[in-house]
Amino acid sequence: MLDQTATFDVLIVGGGNAALCAAISARRAGARVLVLESAPKFYRGGNTRHTRNMRCAHDAATAILTGPYTEAEFFDDLLRVTEGETDEALARHMIHESKSVLDWLVEQGVRWQPSLGGTLSLGRTNSFFLGGGRAMLNALYETAERLGVEIAYDSEVVDLAIEDGMFLSATVARGSESLEIRAATLIAAAGGFEANLEWMKQYWGAAADNFLIRGTPYNRGSLLKLLLAKGVQEVGDPTQCHAVAIDARAPKFDGGIITRLDCVIFGIVVNKDARRFYDEGEDIWPKRYAIWGRLIAGQRDQIAYIVFDASSRDLFMPSLYPPFEARTLNELATHLELDAVTFEHTISEFNAAVRPGTFDHAILDDCRTEGLVPPKSHWARRIERPPFYAYPVRPGITFTYLGTRVNKEARLIMSDGRPSANMFAAGEIMAGNVLGRGYAAGIGMTIGSVFGRIAGREAAAYAHN
Numbered sequence: 001m002l003d004q005t006a007t008f009d010v011l012i013v014g015g016g017n018a019a020l021c022a023a024i025s026a027r028r029a030g031a032r033v034l035v036l037e038s039a040p041k042f043y044r045g046g047n048t049r050h051t052r053n054m055r056c057a058h059d060a061a062t063a064i065l066t067g068p069y070t071e072a073e074f075f076d077d078l079l080r081v082t083e084g085e086t087d088e089a090l091a092r093h094m095i096h097e098s099k100s101v102l103d104w105l106v107e108q109g110v111r112w113q114p115s116l117g118g119t120l121s122l123g124r125t126n127s128f129f130l131g132g133g134r135a136m137l138n139a140l141y142e143t144a145e146r147l148g149v150e151i152a153y154d155s156e157v158v159d160l161a162i163e164d165g166m167f168l169s170a171t172v173a174r175g176s177e178s179l180e181i182r183a184a185t186l187i188a189a190a191g192g193f194e195a196n197l198e199w200m201k202q203y204w205g206a207a208a209d210n211f212l213i214r215g216t217p218y219n220r221g222s223l224l225k226l227l228l229a230k231g232v233q234e235v236g237d238p239t240q241c242h243a244v245a246i247d248a249r250a251p252k253f254d255g256g257i258i259t260r261l262d263c264v265i266f267g268i269v270v271n272k273d274a275r276r277f278y279d280e281g282e283d284i285w286p287k288r289y290a291i292w293g294r295l296i297a298g299q300r301d302q303i304a305y306i307v308f309d310a311s312s313r314d315l316f317m318p319s320l321y322p323p324f325e326a327r328t329l330n331e332l333a334t335h336l337e338l339d340a341v342t343f344e345h346t347i348s349e350f351n352a353a354v355r356p357g358t359f360d361h362a363i364l365d366d367c368r369t370e371g372l373v374p375p376k377s378h379w380a381r382r383i384e385r386p387p388f389y390a391y392p393v394r395p396g397i398t399f400t401y402l403g404t405r406v407n408k409e410a411r412l413i414m415s416d417g418r419p420s421a422n423m424f425a426a427g428e429i430m431a432g433n434v435l436g437r438g439y440a441a442g443i444g445m446t447i448g449s450v451f452g453r454i455a456g457r458e459a460a461a462y463a464h465n
Contacts (some may be wrong), residue, residue, distance in 0.1 A: 033148075167420070294395065
């Protein structure tokens with residue numbers, strides 16, 4: 001039962017990694033903390049439930065990481081994937097702070113495993129959660145509860161009282177109840193708006209009806225919309241998001257990691273017109289996998305097909321669903337309901353352009369096409385060994401980049417440019433400060449952990465002073 005007569009030091013809205021890192025950080029600093037999670041307990045945690053790893057800078061190899069990953073290299077990778085669309089000072093601050101996060105998370109009960117192989121071979125750069133995101137989340141909840149953090153589920157914030165950039169109280173809906181919760185500070189950690197398809201359609205039009213939401217159906221952007229309406233400055237392009245290619249047969253919501261497909265580099269991708277539309281071998285997969293959702297979103301009916309042959313069948317982690325299989329390309333085209341003549345011409349044209357090389361999916365190898373538009377810059381091999389396979393794929397939206405602007409203290413910036421004295425943000429709701437576009441594996445969890453810890457620390461200090 002929520003006690004609306006109580007006054008909390010820190011009110012945190014959200015229930016995922018960023019929220020829990022903030023809660024633990026604030027509680028360890030002596031604050032009385034309340035976490036409001038809009039989802040039921042079983043579905044708590046937002047997109048954290050589906051994650052596997054996070055990317056942090058470190059100066060040397062560890063028991064779980066095979067070598068150093070310097071701040072400079074991390075920043076260079078971030079610049080490359082965002083094409084410079086990032087707040088440089090804030091990004092450098094996040095990367096520096098990330099160096100201490102891995103050990104801090106261990107202190108909160110999180111455990112790591114050696115990095116996985118395959119197309120997401122990240123043994124030097126990324127740390128993988130033992131048991132995956134749900135195990136990580138459960139560890140953080142257990143620590144938070146042991147420390148005395150109060151947690152309320154099925155609790156949606158439907159209004160905020162904010163005056164002159166100062167948070168006063170939140171109106172919370174719990175079933176048929178409407179409660180007013182007061183706190184000295186507010187931390188917004190409630191994710192983006194990807195599950196709000198009506199909001200998505202404002203920017204994408206009818207195409208958004210064909211989007212699949214990889215994560216929680218509870219990230220509808222309610223808190224984000226409230227904050228922006230109350231004078232918080234927005235950041236980010238509303239059409240930019242973390243969007244990957246996922247199996248078109250996946251459920252509308254909550255399909256998670258098992259519906260993602262990492263086999264693009266092993267074949268070619270064609271659209272509904274049976275034609276290629278982008279370089280499948282542009283760069284190492286962890287730096288390019290999150291562009292494919294938006295690429296497919298730009299194709300007719302927002303669908304595409306990853307096509308490969310028997311030589312690649314066992315080189316990647318498969319989807320939950322089996323691929324379409326055929327002995328001939330003509331038969332495969334029939335399965336996919338594609339024009340067989342165009343499909344076979346596309347494959348023939350690709351095969352003729354392939355130049356021999358030494359195939360190695362872990363590096364930028366020398367297997368490429370020549371004279372083909374678009375090219376395949378690396379990992380190009382002829383598709384000629386039956387049986388032939390294909391996966392249908394659609395845009396799988398993980399989280400959106402439109403969010404709230406913050407400073408290095410994770411304080412919300414108001415529309416007049418002033419930082420709020422007592423409002424903070426962490427996680428996907430402010431990820432657009434760092435991610436103007438693009439993505440590299442694990443950065444979302446880094447943003448949540450780093451800014452969550454900062455927000456909790458700063459909110460507790462404000463409440464005490």
